[in-house]
Amino acid sequence: MADERRDTTTDGGLPAETEVGQPLGVPRWVTAVLPIVLLVLVLGAFVFTSPLAGIQGGEPLPDVTVTHSTLPSDDTVVLHVTNNGPEEVTISQVLVDEAYWNFRVEGAGGDRTLEPRESARVVVPYHWNPGWDLEVDLVLSDGATVSHGIEAPQQSPGFGADVLWTLALIGLFVGVIPVALGMLWFPYIRTMSDRTLHAVLLFATGVLAFLAFDAGFEAFELAERIPGAYEGNLLVVSGVLGALLLVQSISSWREGRAAGDGRAGGGLWVAYLVALGIGLHNLAEGLAIGSSFALGRVSLGAFLVIGFMLHNVTEGPAVVAPVARDERPAWWHFVALGLLAGAPVILGGWIGSLAYSPTVGAFFLAIGVGAILQVVWEITRMVRDAGGRVGSATNLLAFLIGFAVMYATDIFVAI
């Protein structure tokens, strides 16, 4: 195969064999730059002569998003706002439950005016009641109102070493330990027949596919709260596609680079990819945990940890299954794989609690989805390369079981 491709470029096209003569003898770079220069000129002419002035009517509507609110103490409400519109907006007054209330705007350069794309915090001294819904309206200078409901307000825990420690412990229990436990199936997996192993691999892709859907829906849900200027839905799509293609291109590059090297096509590489995909997903999961923390959404009981452990323990065999046919990798590979897959929960928790924003959250989720999709692709190829048939009845059932098991444990988590 490699021989047939010798005279093609890496992208499969034919190399340019003849120099095409330049018109008027201008250098090559001039012809490259010319269209850009002309574009700048045309744009400049458009901006300065305003040819559309005659048909433009009305001003753009103010577009302000309240991304989220935090309640740092029982007598303070903080709204995090972003101006999406092309014009500056001024927050003139604030209504709390239909009453004008005193407030101050922090982070907008000392005044109450937000430039386009500028974000700020509106701090309202208001003695709220835990669990009693609050309705806050920002009244802009032209009288437009921006509403934000705070459901069942609870104090945000703020930030400190104890919170970081708590999140680390949660991450350990939700992420690292279950994945590590799942990886303990490795010796058993090694004893399996090819047929069974392929079924296990397909089971793993079922697990991953479920996670992709789960995180994908979550990302689109979050995207609704992303300030309009950032185009939440498209950001998610870009994140998914971007991560998918980026991981895939790294994979292809490595494959092309180390052709002939035994390890390159080996399962360890796939195992790392799986761990990376799951890790990115778990990072997003950690973000969710951390941001719930930041938003004061702290409720429910300890059995959820058990639910999550069950849920995540299935990620362990998914990580180690690809190396089942190889020589047993060194022990530290297992540690690395486990940490790569599980530890991001801790990292995500920290990021989520420190710098929560729906934009960051949705983007991380989207990256997780993209990475997972690439891993699914990689595993199915691995099965095919090992002489297996991806679409066999056993494999399809295994995939379905993986999906169903995740669904079942997810119900347990999402009671």
Place this chain on the structure above:
Amino acid sequence: MPSLDYTSAAEVTAQLEERLVEAVGEKPDVSRRTVLGGLGVAGSAAVGIGSTRAGADSGHDEDEHGTFGAVDEYRDSTFDPHEFLRTFNTGESGQDAVPQRIYEENGRTVREFEFTAVDTTITIAPGIEFEAWAFNGQVPGPTIRAVEGDLIRVTFENFGRHAHTIHPHLKNLDPEMDGIPQNGPGVLETGESYTYEWIAQPAGVHFYHCHSLPLKEHIHRGLYGAMIVDPDPERVRENPADYVTDHPSQITDAMVDDLVDEAKTRNHEYAENDAVNELVIVMNSFDTNFDGGNEVYAANTRAFAYGVGETDGNGDWTAGETKRPIRIDKNERQRVYLVNATEFDLVNSFHTHSQFFDYYDHGTTLLPTRQTVDTVMQTQAQRGIIELDYSDHEPGLYMFHAHQSEFAELGWMSFFEVV
């Protein structure tokens, strides 16, 4: 033997109770996110550490809880609600922005005013602008004041984008002068003008407004104002029954003397009137986001304009530049001409703290229609006269406001500073 088994009845009750609690306590939209948040407690509980700081610490209420009220002062100085309170356009004197004159015609006093309708922008709360339609550029429109029986002549020119009229709440004998689209000149288009003539009657505090359609838009955008008709003491002496709700047979000579004296205090042309501190308050409201509900309520357009500038909540306060209480002399009699121009709400109200007052519904009587009350309500276009006496009060701040607490917190909250 009772037919009812108490034990099973108790069980059934307990079951129903439980079901109710579950139904009420159920949060159908608990998201995964919320659930994940639960791990905070769960995780720490599982490991035996308990400091998530999620529970509110008790016992730290020493700091401020914030207070209601509009933040900042008014930057726009084109309209001063304090000046508006005491400005009456009588033909002889009034605002510079309202050209006016007074003269005799066929033995009748004529008070002539020039009115315009313009589209303008007004400030209704600090930093909040409202696209208004306004008589002579202000909301409320100029307060017209005449004496019973005078001819009020208003030359009205429309400079606004929309067609407008002026409809007076007077007893008006000429249908052409009613200021409605269906009669007389009809609506006045942009650039058109018309001269309305009305006999000032009956005595009282009245209302004028644009009657173009859509009605609620034209009124709520600002085309309204107060019109005061002072009683003529001579007419009061001749027709005392017109100024009381009593049956004519109950009217004694002493009562007539009292009514005439009262009429003199109401009539701006008599010296007795100078002893009374008179104030005009038009209760109004503004829907800034077109949702059919008001975002701002006010006395004379500007939210909290008669409130204190700043307060620490412990009785220490400072007057602001543009937000300050109405200062009154405790030894003067106070008379408030109160008009309700609130749109979208059924009623508005006026409530005084630590004080009771006499109320004259529509101001058409010279004896109170309600005595010793501290709250009155008015539907839209209803109006009345309130008379207050603070002579036995300690100097200081006395609040008055709409006793729809919602309206009060949305701007219709004011103070008298009694000195």
